[in-house]
Amino acid sequence: MWSRALAGIVAGFFLAAAATGLVAWLPPGPWxxxxxxxxxxxxxxxxxxxxxxxxxxxxxxxxxxxAGCAALGFAALGLLRLTGAVQ
Incomplete structure (x- = not known):
């Protein structure tokens, strides 16, 4: 139980951070x-x-x-940044 809670706290933090970045960058207009x-x-x-x-x-x-979903989220953020899709 404690290791699941720790996964939710630590890996969930990074997953939420990646999702927050995508929420900020994906709508049209300045972020x-x-x-x-x-x-x-x-x-x-x-x-x-x-x-x-x-x-x-x-x-x-x-x-x-x-952690995998967080890594995919940060990879998507990096891809958006490298391609110049964000302003």
Whole structure:
């Protein structure tokens, strides 16, 4: 149970951070206009990721899934930045 909670807290934090970055960068227009709404959305996204960690059968699956989704999110952010798709 503790390792799932730790997966939700640590890996969920990075997953919520990647999702927050995507929420800020994906809408059209400058990202500065979406900064405040995306920062407001960070805490609920982090709580959802922490709750999601308890839906897995094993702590290893929770860690791998949450960390993998966070890595994919940061990869998408990096790809958006490298391609110049964000302003």
């Amino acid at each position: 500065q206009k979406a900064l405040v709404p995306s920062l407001i959305a960070f805490v609920p996204l982090w709580m959802l990721a922490a709750l999601w960690a308890f839906s897995f059968r094993s702590p290893l699956r929770a860690w791998l899934t949450l």
